[in-house]
Amino acid sequence: MAAGVAVLEAYTGPAAALAIIMGWQASRREPQPHSWLAYGPGLSLLLLPSLIVAWQSHGWIRPVLVGLAAAAIAIAGARARMQAPLLTGAIVAVLDSGRGLAPAFARLVHELPGWVPVAALGAALLWAGATYEGRLRNLNAIRRTLAAMS
Numbered sequence: 001m002a003a004g005v006a007v008l009e010a011y012t013g014p015a016a017a018l019a020i021i022m023g024w025q026a027s028r029r030e031p032q033p034h035s036w037l038a039y040g041p042g043l044s045l046l047l048l049p050s051l052i053v054a055w056q057s058h059g060w061i062r063p064v065l066v067g068l069a070a071a072a073i074a075i076a077g078a079r080a081r082m083q084a085p086l087l088t089g090a091i092v093a094v095l096d097s098g099r100g101l102a103p104a105f106a107r108l109v110h111e112l113p114g115w116v117p118v119a120a121l122g123a124a125l126l127w128a129g130a131t132y133e134g135r136l137r138n139l140n141a142i143r144r145t146l147a148a149m150s
Contacts, residue, residue, distance in 0.1 A: 008050065008053050012045055012049045012050070013046065016042045016043070016045040017042070017046075018042075019041050019045055020042035020043065020046070023038035023042055024038070024039075026038055027039075032150055034083075034084075035077075035084035035085065035149070035150045036083060036084045039082065039084045040084045040088070043073065043084060043085060043088045043089070044088065046069075047066070047073070047089070047092045048092070050066045050069075051070075051096055054066045054096060054099075060100075063099070063100055066096050067092075067096040067097055070088075070090075070092035070093035070096060072089070073085050073088065073089030074087075074088075074090040075089070076089075077089055081150065083146060083149045086149070
């Protein structure tokens with residue numbers, strides 16, 4: 001990379017910070033701009049390249065830092081009742097942790113007898129079917145909550 005800097009965030013971080021600051025200033029001028037318009041581009045520029053590099057790295061520090069940053073952004077978005085930071089941070093945190101846990105989960109599934117994963121999936125489907133109405137109410141409540149956010 002240019003100037004011998006090998007850390008991707010040195011290039012995407014300033015641009016993301018500028019986009020987030022511009023979105024914050026726009027949200028101060030306009031009464032209620034949607035958070036996706038104000039903060040979505042900056043958060044995507046901040047988190048997505050870091051997530052891709054974390055997936056390709058062999059160490060554990062970058063994925064942990066990306067996951068912590070994404071979780072902090074999701075928590076801040078939930079506290080501020082804004083969709084863009086909440087969903088962007090949560091999705092990146094889930095993808096980051098899923099990528100880290102996938103090999104251990106695959107090893108666990110392959111070491112178990114063949115009937116155990118099928119039985120576990122069957123039990124999960126029975127549980128989901130038995131609690132379908134409650135889950136549907138919960139999903140509708142989540143949908144209404146997300147729709148009420150900016």
